[in-house]
Amino acid sequence: MALIDLIKERYSCRKFDATKPVSKEVLAKVLEAGRWAPTAKNLQCQRIYVIESASAFEKYEQCTRCRYGAPLALLVTYDKNFVFQYPESERESGSEDVSIVATHMMLAAQEAGLANIWINLFSPNKVKEVFNLPENEEPVLFLNLGYALPDSEPSPRHFERKELSEVVKVVD
Numbered sequence: 001m002a003l004i005d006l007i008k009e010r011y012s013c014r015k016f017d018a019t020k021p022v023s024k025e026v027l028a029k030v031l032e033a034g035r036w037a038p039t040a041k042n043l044q045c046q047r048i049y050v051i052e053s054a055s056a057f058e059k060y061e062q063c064t065r066c067r068y069g070a071p072l073a074l075l076v077t078y079d080k081n082f083v084f085q086y087p088e089s090e091r092e093s094g095s096e097d098v099s100i101v102a103t104h105m106m107l108a109a110q111e112a113g114l115a116n117i118w119i120n121l122f123s124p125n126k127v128k129e130v131f132n133l134p135e136n137e138e139p140v141l142f143l144n145l146g147y148a149l150p151d152s153e154p155s156p157r158h159f160e161r162k163e164l165s166e167v168v169k170v171v172d
């Protein structure tokens with residue numbers, strides 16, 4: 001399938017089949033796609049926690065209500081010791097790096113037939129505490145993965161795309 005078709009076919013799944021696990025082989029493909037994401041100065045600040053056991057999901061559910069029945073989730077964080085500090089601004093690359101890693105994984109998941117959704121409705125401090133993250137790690141998202149239930153469908157918001165003319169300007 002062409003990349004543009006895969007991108008358009010993907011939607012945020014909020015109805016996963018909780019009884020259908022994701023195989024180790026499929027998970028490995030998803031993680032490998034994240035490994036090849038570009039990062040600032042190639043510092044690879046991303047850290048990924050695989051959540052699949054009942055005990056791990058008990059922690060997950062202390063942090064967010066947005067599991068939607070997913071049998072697998074990835075907690076994506078960045079290590080502050082491996083971010084690039086931009087010299088001409090206050091910004092550093094952590095969230096940017098991790099967003100690219102997560103996008104690679106999301107599209108690789110889609111290609112492998114996995115439904116997916118990006119979750120950031122949580123308190124970072126709570127996630128740090130519950131998952132006992134190292135002091136230098138900042139959580140950015142959970143990526144829920146699994147197989148969609150037959151009646152899963154995109155939310156109406158999925159179809160509300162701005163026209164390119166609203167978001168793209170050609171510079172004179």
Ligand SMILES: Cc1cc2nc3c(=O)[nH]c(=O)nc-3n(C[C@H](O)[C@H](O)[C@H](O)COP(=O)(O)O)c2cc1C
Pocket residue numbers: 010011012013066117118119120121122154155157158159
């Ligand atoms: C950065 C980010 C954070 C999001 N956080 C949540 C979330 O916490 N809970 C949720 O149900 N959906 C979340 N979403 C899904 C968005 O609502 C969804 O991507 C958007 O409405 C477009 O729909 P689509 O992904 O089906 O095309 C998030 C998406 C992004 C990119």
